[in-house]
Each structure stands twice: as C-alpha cells, then as structure tokens.
C-alpha cells in the first residue's frame with residue numbers, strides 16, 4: 604500500500620482552563636490567554652478543510668512543535684530558540700506526532716448551540732456569533748446500554764436425547780462388527796460364470812484449459828480471452844487501476860493534520876481459454892462371455908490411435924441353498940478353477956459376502 608497525501612487540515616485543541624476550542628495553530632487560548640499546555644491533545648475539527656494559506660502550510664510542514672524546556676512555551680518545530688525566553692530548544696520535548704486522529708469528515712458538521720444564549724452556530728465557529736461566548740464541543744448523546752444476553756443454559760431434555768443417540772450409535776457399531784465377524788459355512792455349487800475384458804483406445808483430440816495469456820503453451824489454440832484482476836501492486840503497471848481507501852487525518856504535532864489515503868493498484872491481465880491436442884481416452888472396446896475361455900477384444904485402430912489400459916473382471920455365481928451369491932475377481936487363474944457345476948465350501952459373513960472359498964470336502 605502506498606500512502607498518498609491529500610494536503611493538510613487544521614486541527615483544534617480545547618483549553619483545559621476555560622474549555623474554549625482553539626484553532627490548531629493558536630499557541631495561547633483565544634478566550635483566556637492561557638498558553639497551551641504540553642499534555643493537550645490535538646483533535647480533528649468538525650469539518651476538514653484543506654489548508655491553503657501559505658503561513659498555515661509552512662507551520663503544518665515544520666514538524667512537531669517543541670515545548671521550551673525552561674518556560675514551557677510551545678514553539679514551531681523548526682525553531683532553535685524559545686520565542687518567549689530565548690532558551691535553547693535542542694533539549695526541548697517535541698510533541699507527539701503520527702497518530703491517526705480519524706477518518707475524513709465529509710458531511711457538514713451539525714450546528715453548535717451556544718450554552719448561554721441558545722444561538723445555533725456553524726461547527727467551525729469557536730465563539731458564539733451572537734454573544735461572543737466560547738463554544739465547546741458538541742456533546743455526543745450517551746449511547747443506550749445494550750441489553751446483556753443471559754448465558755445460555757443447557758436444556759436437560761437435550762442431554763437425555765444426546766445420551767440416547769450415543770447409545771444407538773454404539774449399538775449400531777457393535778452390530779456391524781458382529782455381522783462382519785460372524786461367518787457361516789455353506790456348501791455351494793457354481794451356477795454361472797461371466798467375464799468381461801476391455802481395452803481403452805487412446806487418440807489425439809483437443810483438450811480445453813484456462814490460463815493467463817503469458818502462460819499458454821506455444822502449440823495451443825487460443826479460444827478467447829477476457830480481462831481479470833491478476834493481483835495487487837503498490838506501483839502502476841501497463842494495465843492497472845488505482846484504488847484508494849477512505850482518507851484519514853494523521854497528527855503532525857504542529858496543530859495540523861495530514862490528510863492521507865492508502866492506495867494500491869489492481870493489475871489486470873488477459874485470462875484465456877485455450878485448446879491443445881493431447882493423447883487421451885477416446886473410447887473403450889470390450890468383450891464379454893459366459894464361459895471359462897476369456898479373450899481380449901479385437902481392435903481396429905484408426906490412424907494415430909493407440910491402445911491404453913486393459914481391464915479384466917471375472918464373476919462367479921454360486922447357488923447357496925437356492926439363493927444366488929456372486930463373487931468377483933480380476934485373477935484369471937482363480938477364475939479358471941470354477942468349473943460350472945463344481946461344489947465349494949463358502950465362508951459367508953453376516954452381510955452375505957463371501958469371505959473364504961475352499962474346495963468342498
């Protein structure tokens with residue numbers, strides 16, 4: 604983020620002795636004449652006006668004011684000797700600076716009502732236009748106390764329901780473990796055998812991808828591009844747009860504030876969809892059968908096509924007491940053992956799955 608200065612704005616300080624608001628540049632109170640003490644804070648004025656007068660600008664840029672170590676008088680930041688007692692200011696205490704005082708006031712501030720004669724005055728006035736009394740700050744209305752939420756109590760019904768749910772879950776887990784471990788031996792006869800073999804066919808075809816324009820491979824065909832935000836930058840680039848946050852006032856310690864804005868650049872770039880021709884699956888050819896003689900499908904490839912992955916799946920259906928139970932394998936040698944009509948001893952678990960196969964005794 605880069606900081607951008609929009610100029611300077613005059614701050615205010617309130618006299619601790621008579622509560623009069625004074626312009627930031629005033630070194631003594633305009634009402635009672637008291638010099639500004641060290642511990643008085645500069646505050647944002649009700650309306651931010653950019654300082655245009657030469658004297659004000661010089662004061663604003665002179666750096667934090669220095670309070671004389673001998674008599675306490677406030678001197679400009681570039682002064683070497685105290686304007687009142689002539690004391691050396693090199694050991695003097697500089698005012699605090701650099702704090703953010705507040706966001707830029709863009710709305711006109713409400714009028715200030717004079718405490719003595721009830722006359723409404725523009726917020727920038729420090730004295731009543733009618734009676735000349737010093738004008739204080741507008742008192743903020745006290746905010747209504749937010750009702751405090753009562754701490755939530757656990758409803759006992761939820762505890763009971765929670766306990767029941769927990770018991771049901773435990774019971775379900777126990778049931779599944781038992782069903783999985785409990786097995787039964789059955790004599791079964793092979794009633795059916797099936798096989799399926801397939802081969803993936805690979806061919807060259809366009810595949811679509813998305814990327815930034817400068818990341819597209821050379822051989823690609825660009826379909827279309829559109830501009831998108833690619834990132835943020837502190838500096839302008841070929842194709843960027845500046846965005847800035849709300850301006851805010853930073854205390855300069857001189858009775859003035861600098862109006863600054865944090866800015867950065869949104870960098871735009873072309874994001875494109877492109878196609879490249881790649882070897883990829885374009886089809887599958889398969890062969891099936893219901894015997895113990897599986898074979899690979901016959902392949903007729905077009906130009907530029909190649910064969911890809913091969914898959915084989917074998918399925919054996921047993922007759923278990925009149926019920927069909929199937930078993931699947933990818934192992935050809937295992938499959939070839941299951942002659943239709945042959946008898947086997949099956950271990951079947953509680954879910955009806957075959958977990959063990961042995962030749963019938």
Ligand SMILES: [Zn+2]
Pocket residue numbers: 618619620621622623632633634635636637
């Ligand atoms: Zn005063």
Ligand SMILES: [Zn+2]
Pocket residue numbers: 671672673674675676685686687688689690
């Ligand atoms: Zn002095």
Ligand SMILES: [Zn+2]
Pocket residue numbers: 717718719720721722731732733734735736
């Ligand atoms: Zn008045």
